[in-house]
Amino acid sequence: VSDLDLDKYDADKQVKIICLGDSAVGKSKLMERFLMDGYRPQQLSTYALTLYKYSSTINGQTVLVDFWDTAGQERFRSMHPSYYHKAHACIMVFDVQRKITYKNLPIWYKELREYRPEIPCLVVANKIDADTKVTQKNFSFAKKQGLPFYFVSAADGTNVVKMFKDAVQMALSYKRNSNDFMDEVMRELENFDLDTKEESSDKDEETQEGKPDSA
Ligand SMILES: Nc1nc2c(ncn2[C@@H]2O[C@H](COP(=O)(O)OP(=O)(O)OP(=O)(O)O)[C@@H](O)[C@H]2O)c(=O)[nH]1
Numbered sequence: 001v002s003d004l005d006l007d008k009y010d011a012d013k014q015v016k017i018i019c020l021g022d023s024a025v026g027k028s029k030l031m032e033r034f035l036m037d038g039y040r041p042q043q044l045s046t047y048a049l050t051l052y053k054y055s056s057t058i059n060g061q062t063v064l065v066d067f068w069d070t071a072g073q074e075r076f077r078s079m080h081p082s083y084y085h086k087a088h089a090c091i092m093v094f095d096v097q098r099k100i101t102y103k104n105l106p107i108w109y110k111e112l113r114e115y116r117p118e119i120p121c122l123v124v125a126n127k128i129d130a131d132t133k134v135t136q137k138n139f140s141f142a143k144k145q146g147l148p149f150y151f152v153s154a155a156d157g158t159n160v161v162k163m164f165k166d167a168v169q170m171a172l173s174y175k176r177n178s179n180d181f182m183d184e185v186m187r188e189l190e191n192f193d194l195d196t197k198e199e200s201s202d203k204d205e206e207t208q209e210g211k212p213d214s215a
């Protein structure tokens with residue numbers, strides 16, 4: 001087993017981060033900007049999901065991140081539960097040029113909280129390169145919900161690295177402090193309990209069956 005494989009099984013240092021939001025807000029372009037430091041303006045809408053593996057060294061420790069670049073199109077709705085499953089942080093993106101994508105944030109946020117009530121969520125206003133005055137506008141959703149907020153541009157790279165690095169940090173600290181791991185242990189114990197009960201009831205049956213013979 002290679003070192004990298006070993007790291008993979010160190011539960012503390014692997015996190016899943018999902019990128020959500022309406023179609024064409026720039027989720028894929030942001031991922032490409034961060035991971036490849038590139039930007040191609042043409043649009044190819046994400047089909048279902050694109051998974052990116054990213055690793056980084058923080059304080060001498062390797063951190064492995066699964067980035068889930070999800071599909072914003074309505075027709076992939078049924079996939080949403082799998083996006084949320086076991087995610088450690090969420091990057092929620094809207095497009096400053098299309099107000100409807102901002103208005104839809106509460107819908108995304110509500111759904112996120114149904115599946116993941118506690119994970120950190122970053123609210124991201126993308127495409128600020130298209131309108132320099134937009135950063136003076138008041139997008140109060142994040143503030144109201146008490147969520148961190150970023151103005152970014154996938155096209156020129158403004159704030160993209162900072163936002164993703166913060167997301168990784170938040171995911172890691174969530175994982176360290178959350179009760180997810182204990183929840184899993186408790187579930188295992190509950191199952192174990194059931195198994196032993198079944199076994200003992202089996203034994204009861206055996207002894208009952210045995211009684212007529214011995215009588
Ligand atoms: N001006 C500008 N355009 C952007 C920026 N980011 C993305 N775009 C444009 O927005 C369009 C959609 O970007 P995508 O990254 O494909 O959008 P998406 O959110 O992944 O969409 P789905 O995969 O359908 O959910 C592309 O044509 C990009 O050129 C940006 O920072 N500035």
Ligand SMILES: [Mg+2]
Pocket residue numbers: 027028029044045046069070071072
């Ligand atoms: Mg996409």
